[in-house]
């Protein structure tokens with residue numbers, strides 16, 4: 001079964017403080033309709049003018065996605081009547097977009113253009129409210145060719161795309177709603193179906209799965225197969241039909257008379273290119289070189305900008321192999337378990353350095369350090385003070401450990417017998433018992449050595 005999937009990603013440019021065609025702030029008071037002016041309310045006589053910062057940010061994204069920037073382009077009016085659009089048209093780009101012909105993960109990017117976000121509708125029981133605070137917020141639309149043949153490909157693409165956008169500062173994973181995706185799903189013998197307005201990075205995958213199943217079923221049935229548009233219902237995790245698909249011609253694009261010629265010089269493009277920050281791919285290479293990490297480990301750390309910045313601060317104070325191990329294994333474990341991001345956790349380098357320093361100097365065991373890290377995910381505190389208060393310093397005095405070993409040997413005669421008759425796994429069991437007795441504070445090296453000696 002041949003599957004073709006194309007996508008359109010709408011990204012709110014988060015680091016633009018003002019709207020695309022007026023100077024209203026994009027963030028600020030949430031009181032409805034307070035961040036508006038005649039331009040973003042579409043009042044007669046108002047004129048849009050292009051926000052230079054939004055243009056620069058969009059060019060950064062286009063360059064990071066290997067696109068060719070058009071040095072001259074214009075904006076168009078996309079006509080449709082809907083309450084969230086006060087002008088009855090959206091100012092966007094159609095014939096000549098900002099950038100074309102990019103590539104990411106072997107998926108071709110057809111075009112990237114700038115456009116304004118419409119307002120927001122709030123549906124209540126028997127009426128609908130309109131908030132124009134969002135109206136005119138700068139968006140970029142990234143349109144791919146229908147190169148995806150599986151959900152997995154889209155998952156990897158979205159992962160990489162959001163990492164790039166995050167490094168560029170235009171997107172952050174704490175505000176998933178600022179990324180909205182439309183997908184076109186087209187499986188053999190069924191016309192193309194578009195699913196609109198899917199938020200975040202997980203739901204697009206689910207929507208595709210859902211649509212592939214639906215189309216596969218219809219192909220086998222007598223049902224009429226029509227091209228149409230569906231909408232994603234994030235609560236029910238299903239798609240519902242909204243209308244038969246209109247073609248691009250139905251939108252009656254006309255040139256926006258106030259924005260007929262925007263020019264970007266070669267020099268400006270060069271300057272923007274020069275101002276691009278270090279992206280994840282380059283950072284991965286640098287980490288491999290400087291910290292001598294495995295490629296996989298470097299990729300795990302650089303897949304999150306904040307995590308990778310934190311890592312560097314810690315690795316400059318602590319043995320970097322130890323830091324790598326903890327940033328690749330222990331920290332992601334805590335993040336996954338608590339379903340939080342490193343940003344939301346808010347753990348500081350100070351606490352991590354303190355904790356790993358105790359481990360590095362052999363003042364606590366690995367087990368104790370893991371327990372403290374888990375505790376730090378609930379509440380931030382000083383690991384140094386905590387181990388003093390809770391008496392968690394490493395137990396390395398031979399007499400104390402010998403005492404615990406003797407107890408464990410006495411209490412587990414069967415395991416001792418098994419070990420003596422050649423079952424090495426039994427030693428691990430007795431070892432575990434000693435560690436448990438010490439509440440994880442016994443030096444594991446010493447425990448092992450003493451146990452082996454005693455059971456010889």
Ligand SMILES: [Zn+2]
Nearest residue numbers: 022024037040
């Ligand atoms: Zn405005």
